[in-house]
Amino acid sequence: MDLGLLLAAIATVLLGIAVINIKSTTLFAPWCWLVVTIWGIALAHTLNNEILGSSGSGDAFTSSRQKYWIEAIQFGAHALVFCPFMSLLGAQRPQNKVWEFIVFSLWLILILPALETVLLSPGQLADTQGIRAWFMLVLIAVSAINVILSRFWISGILIGISQFLLVNPHLPNWSHLHYSHNMEAGLSLAIASFLVAFLQPKPDRSGIREEDLVWLDYRDMFGGMWALRIKERINQSATMYDWDLRLTWTGFVTADGSKLPEELPARTQEILHQHFYNLMRKFVPRDWINTRLNKSKSKLTDVSDPTVLNP
Template sequence: MFLLAQLQLDPGWLTALASLLMGIAGVVLLWRGRTALRGTTLVLPWAWSLLAWLALCGSEIAIGVMQWWEVSHSDDQIRYLAAMTLFCPQLSQVGAKRPQWIAWQGVVAILLLVLWAPVFQVWAFSSIGHVAPGWIWGMFLAALILAGFLNNFPTRFSPTALCLAVAQINMTYYYLPLTTTEVSVKASLIAMALGLIGIGSAIQGGLGRPENLRAEDRAWIDFRDSFGAFWAARVMLRVNDSAARYEWGLWLSWNGFHQVEIVGSLPEFREGVSEALISCLRKLLGDFVDDAWLDARLPRPNKRKKGLEDLEA
């Protein structure tokens, strides 16, 4: 990638071929990674990721082929349309909660159309004009990049979050504040290379999960890393509220559960707290994952035990 940054490239058959090869590699990796999301509401963010990857690679293929055939076209319009799709997976992730997770995809599609508005505006006046949405729009794009980065960087998939953020900057830096250089074919190829690295890192499990975790910690960390900081903070708040209300003597932090009063308590109380905690986690995480995902990480609660579980919606 360092060598790519040093090259002077113009769109043509060579850049189209490079984009095609990276595109095929990315599709293969994404297709392999879909099985890890089975049983979760992340299947739709995965679909948006596939669409964004095809748009990113396909745009540069189209530009290279049209340049090779000397067909009149506007590079910045095509690249801008492709760049905006990179925000869709993260926006879809924010709405990955049942029962609204399917309807939320309509919101993502509408927002994508809004992000495409500067190109529609150019088409309304001149089909070959340059996209210049202004600094306020650039601030909005910068806020989207930062929000997506902060949502996933604190997880074990931080390399993927970093690669995606840098790829988004590479594809949008012309529209961001205090920049004037147009997005080039080299920037697009670097964005694709970063995207490929990010996809590969995610498929390999990111930075890896700690070993020898308790069941509740394993479920929590897997959920936290998969769904990001936004939903993790919501679940953490709900669990800690239940722990305080029912006096479980524990609290949930970013890295797992911590006991504060339970040590030395009666075995019956410890068993009851464990059953209550499992019931609470299964209820909260059940809005995002199915029973098979939960069964692989958490035991099923003993339905004969009552009095401690938090079953409020």
């Protein structure tokens, strides 16, 4: 069995286990992109091996044309590595479904050099240098940082290196590794990042406040980019409306930075329901939040969870 297909199968099994926890959230679309990416890369390289194995009897011109087609297909498959992260950036209801068309459009823009070469200048190598190569490098850094900011920082580093290896030939010239097994190494590191995420022990959060548990689990699930955005939104509203509440990276505090009282005032509880939990509902279902709320009066109901989600 081809090594690329074997690695893709292993990764799919791991992702299949993870989908149980995210299928009801807006992370399902990034999960789908991740599966497509892994199999796209594996199948593109399998196609390369099969064609190279059968090209010995063909003429040199045909073999050359096949080579450029294969390189274009592989470039398109490798460019998919940016789609899961781009999909994550739009993982907010209600626009999350429309956002996937933007993700697909970005992918088309990234592979435009390969399309131009195949359609307009067949037989030539695609020019992927210039601003496009630097843009890919920036996407790698940002997508890795997004995971590093959560508790899965080791997985974030592995994902960044994996992406770097998978698209290395199309990055700026100074970063080229000239390594013949980039695909196998990249997929292996991706699998390693999944394994680390699964095996990494979950911190003991039994003693923290229930609203902090919702926040920390959300932060770890969606990464640093969305966590920073939610934190900014809550604190902007808190300043504007003079709430005695602020959201920090590790949880909620009062406006002066001290710990919240054990029993929250009715006004603070109302703020959490109307603003923080409604923001959460743009990403996760009500049941996801309720499983983290121990007090019955804190749990979301049809009354406290309106259909229209206001920021």
